[in-house]
Amino acid sequence: MTKEYSLEQIALQIRRDIVRMVTNAESGHPGGSLSSTDFLTVLFFKKLNCTPETWTREGKDQDMFFLSAGHITPVYYSTLARCGYFPVEELSTFRKIGTRLQGHPSIRWGLPGVHQAAGSLGQGISVAIGAALAKKLNNDDNYVYVLLGDGESQEGQVWEAALFASHHKVDNLIAITDYNGQQIDGRVEDVLGFTHLKEKWEAFGWEVIEADGHDMEKIEKAYDKAKDKSGKGKPVMILFKTEMGHGVDFMAGTHKWHGKNPSQEQCAIALAQLEETIGDF
């Protein structure tokens, strides 16, 4: 269904889904969802060697995607649904009692596309490393992708994982950072500042690629470059420079919409800025 739409059109619809989901649930995390929309659209619709028909939790003989920044479920679920992993209509159940679309990803509700729980930060990257090691043991030459937040990277476990992955030459792992510079309490640089994030990952022995996370062409090139650099003894990190809340003017560039739902009025204002392309759920 989505094949006839451009990546830009798909991303627009996903942004509408995000805004409508958090409004409908009266809770959730729009800010990081909107900053991650473009590069996740490219990954799921063009790059990931996995389809809803072939997907299994074990991930044998296919690419696997792990969400480490577990709170950005609006973009995760919308992307999965728009790809065909489960019915788009189910997005209306997000965060409601009995839903498969739990506030943070869970494997306990049988939702296709979700390999592992996330929410407590810093853990997904370690799990992705384990899955990548299993692929090597199984002679499976597919890739493992994992998405981290930049705020999340304050967790010590992320740097334990960074050290481990380079030491053990986990070169079938492509990590992504949504480098939006914001976290719950404010700008990352004000909360617990990161300087030289690129140099930090490089110092831990990773190949690092920087790219504009809102330019579809540049995103595609970054993924291609990541694959080129993989298989050579080093894990790869793509730092996608993004804007929190991208696409909705009053949410853009501020931490204030990290984990806050808009009112019905605010939702209407946001949707007026996001063209309905594929059709709302």
Added chain:
Amino acid sequence: MQQYINTGNKDTRSGFGAALSELSDRNPNIVALCADLTGSVKMDGLASKYPERFFQCGIAEANMIGVAAGLALSGKIPFVGSFANFVTARVYDQIRQSIAYSKTNVKIAASHSGLTVGEDGATHQTLEDLGIMRIMPEMVVINPCDYNQTKAATFAVAEYVGPVYLRFGRPSVPNFTPEDQVFEIGKAVTLSEGSDVSIFATGHLVWEAIQAAEILEKEGISVDLINIHTIKPLDEETVLKSVGKTKAAVVAEEHLVAGGLGELIAGVLARKAPAPMEFVEVDDRFGQSGKPKQLLEAYGLDAANIVAAVKKVLARK
């Protein structure tokens, strides 16, 4: 009462190591991860034979738990090893989200548990780990008593599908259970049948309880002696059957009262068949340096303390 012979002192961690080494020959999906304690946790057998299936994680336990979870969800059977404190308290949240909640088939192998670590002192003597792991939803918790039983338990743990916490220790202790025993997770082992009092013991204190039961028998007190090697799921049927007969219970374990086997059994009895109980366990305090035997005595966990607890509970019947 039934006699138990010590066939020679051995450390329980070596029982784990011997089983892991055998398992790695049999099943290519068995993998192991360790945080810079490979020799101490006895993972060196597997590590030297199958270096590609051994992952040295360095002193970084949180990442180790996550990596194990990732290996497990792709079909491997990972054993993660460290000292009991460092694979429980230090990584509770990692176990909670990446293993238990995510239902990944990871086996947590915890050596150097309890006071009997000895000279290292309180930082390394976890007396809380059984409680910490017991409150984790769906976690299986196993605490075998000697070398042979730890070996048998390790085989059973590898067969079982789901997260398991397997606790063992550092010192050489009497080895007295059968070499060819079949370890059934969740099934208590009655060591000797008696009628006056039930003694429930786990881990290293099972041998102390046998010594206590022999002393008591000479004084004409008949002991129903039960080895609770699986803390969770608890064999409630065996507990209730025994206390139904004796109407009094003593629980002995190398653990705090808080969160321990004593409280667990007390909860079962309170709900289904109340009876007087005494605990041979550590009160609300930390350990200290010393020889294992000295520490068991100083913290009131040896055979003499079990004898005294039995007399106390019999007076309350």
